[in-house]
Each structure stands twice: as structure tokens, then as C-alpha cells.
Amino acid sequence: MAMTRRRFILRGLGVASLAGTATASYAAMVEPFRLEVTRYALTPPGWPAGQRLSIAAIADLHAGGPNMGRERIRAVIDATNGLGADLVVLLGDYFATHRFVTEVVPHAAWAAELARLAAPLGVYAILGNHDWWHDIQGARRALAGVGIPVLENDAVLIGAPGRRAWLAGLGDQLAYRIGHRRYRGVDDLPGTLARITGDAPVILLAHEPDIFVRVPGRVALTLAGHTHGGQVRVPLLWPAWVPSAYGRRFAYGHIVEGGRHMIVSGGLGTSAMPVRMGVPPEILRIDLG
Numbered sequence: 646m647a648m649t650r651r652r653f654i655l656r657g658l659g660v661a662s663l664a665g666t667a668t669a670s671y672a673a674m675v676e677p678f679r680l681e682v683t684r685y686a687l688t689p690p691g692w693p694a695g696q697r698l699s700i701a702a703i704a705d706l707h708a709g710g711p712n713m714g715r716e717r718i719r720a721v722i723d724a725t726n727g728l729g730a731d732l733v734v735l736l737g738d739y740f741a742t743h744r745f746v747t748e749v750v751p752h753a754a755w756a757a758e759l760a761r762l763a764a765p766l767g768v769y770a771i772l773g774n775h776d777w778w779h780d781i782q783g784a785r786r787a788l789a790g791v792g793i794p795v796l797e798n799d800a801v802l803i804g805a806p807g808r809r810a811w812l813a814g815l816g817d818q819l820a821y822r823i824g825h826r827r828y829r830g831v832d833d834l835p836g837t838l839a840r841i842t843g844d845a846p847v848i849l850l851a852h853e854p855d856i857f858v859r860v861p862g863r864v865a866l867t868l869a870g871h872t873h874g875g876q877v878r879v880p881l882l883w884p885a886w887v888p889s890a891y892g893r894r895f896a897y898g899h900i901v902e903g904g905r906h907m908i909v910s911g912g913l914g915t916s917a918m919p920v921r922m923g924v925p926p927e928i929l930r931i932d933l934g
């Protein structure tokens with residue numbers, strides 16, 4: 646018997662809603678719990694050939710259940726230590742601020758996990774917009790309490806003689822909300838770069854990638870997070886969901902413009918809603934030289 650038009654439409658709707666439910670389940674219950682290591686190997690202009698440096702980067706931890714409870718953070722830290730990098734950098738946004746948090750992870754608890762990170766050249770942090778918007782003093786105290794230095798418009802010289810590099814950290818570009826989608830940052834790029842002397846190569850940590858349009862060629866590599874790669878990467882809608890003034894341009898991955906290099910991590914946790922789709926949680930391992 647031929648299918649009536651009505652029955653055909655109903656069946657189509659049934660299939661579509663089943664697919665929609667499966668997709669939503671995956672986005673809520675599967676992908677946020679994945680953990681990938683994304684590797685980059687590069688020698689950007691301004692990085693001395695033969696000078697090797699490996700970096701592990703953690704971005705947007707957003708500690709808090711359902712998807713970033715204590716056990717999960719422990720696994721992330723273990724996996725990061727397992728990479729055996731020379732240097733570990735933390736790119737901001739340490740705790741979850743969405744309204745669907747099922748397990749609160751106190752600042753002292755996520756900081757205690759970060760304190761287990763070990764690398765010969767140390768562990769350095771910058772702060773993100775969610776840290777500023779929700780509890781900047783708490784985030785500062787937590788990191789200070791476990792002895793992780795925060796680079797805020799500051800730079801430190803790392804590495805042994807002959808293999809030195811500058812590690813610079815930028816203040817957050819969205820620190821104060823001053824209106825609808827209007828912000829005042831505490832970032833001072835010229836002041837940060839003014840701290841750099843000599844000719845050792847420079848790595849810049851910036852929570853939001855948008856600063857990249859102003860980063861000079863003196864910086865060999867910029868590392869950023871914040872975008873979560875759009876967090877839910879679906880066709881057509883995705884570019885609008887990337888929290889950047891530049892849409893897809895700085896959304897994710899290795900970006901090269903005018904000989905300048907930036908790597909944007911998709912991060913680990915979630916904001917707005919505890920879902921991820923097409924951007925699995927990741928730790929970065931970057932090999933320079």
C-alpha cells in the first residue's frame with residue numbers, strides 16, 4: 646500500500662527527532678568526556694633553528710560537573726604529565742560558571758590538581774574572562790596558594806643559557822563587562838613586550854585569540870584558548886557561536902598570518918551549557934624547533 650503523504654511526513658519527523666535526540670545525547674554525554682592530545686610541531690620565524698622546547702597547554706578547564714568533576718580533572722592532569730613536556734602553560738578560565746553545574750569543584754580542589762603538574766621549566770598561568778567575571782580574587786588566591794605564577798602583562802626568561810626563551814602573559818582582554826557585548830580589558834601588549842630584552846625568542850600567552858591582529862613579528866608564537874573552537878560545531882551556525890570578533894578566523898588550531906604563528910586550543914571544559922559537539926576536549930603538545 647502506498648504511503649500517504651501524512652504518514653510519510655510523520656515518519657520523516659520521527660526519524661529527524663530520533664537523530665536530534667541521538668545528537669543531543671552525544672553532545673551532552675559522550676563528547677565532553679573525551680580527551681584528546683593535539684600535537685603541533687613547528688619552527689616559526691623568530692624561533693632559533695635547533696633550539697628545542699616542548700610545551701603542554703591546558704586551556705579552559707572550567708572545573709565543575711557534570712563533565713569536569715574532580716576525577717576527570719585528575720585524569721586530565723595525569724595525561725598532561727604523561728606528555729613529559731619541558732614547560733606547562735595554563736591559558737585561563739579555571740572554573741565552570743554555567744547554570745547546569747552538578748558538582749561544584751572548590752577553587753582549592755582544582756588548584757590542588759593543577760599543583761600536581763610537573764615540568765622541568767615550570768608551570769605558568771594566565772587568567773581568563775570567566776575568572777574575572779565570576780571570582781577573580783578566588784582564582785588568584787587558588788593559583789597563588791599552590792605556587793603557580795600568574796603572568797599578567799609580564800614576561801619571564803626561561804630555559805638554560807644558550808636555549809633561553811621569553812614567556813610572556815597578557816592580562817585578560819574582556820576583564821570588565823561595561824555594557825551589552827562591551828568590555829574593558831586589562832591587557833597591555835606594549836607594556837608586556839617592553840619587558841622583553843635581548844634577542845631570545847618570545848612565546849605569548851593570551852586567553853582570547855583576538856589580540857593576534859596586534860601581535861608583532863617579534864613574538865614567535867602566540868598561544869590562546871577561550872573559543873572552545875565554538876564548542877558546538879555544526880554547519881552554518883558555527884561561526885556565529887565562536888566568541889571572537891573575527892568569527893571563524895581565530896576559532897581553532899594553527900593560524901599563520903603574515904609569517905606570524907598562533908595556536909588556539911579548543912580547551913577542555915564547557916561554558917553556557919555542558920555540551921560539546923565536533924570539538925572534543927583537548928590538551929596541546931607543541932614542539933618548537
Ligand SMILES: [Fe+2]
Pocket residue numbers: 738773774775852870871872
Ligand atoms: Fe574564556
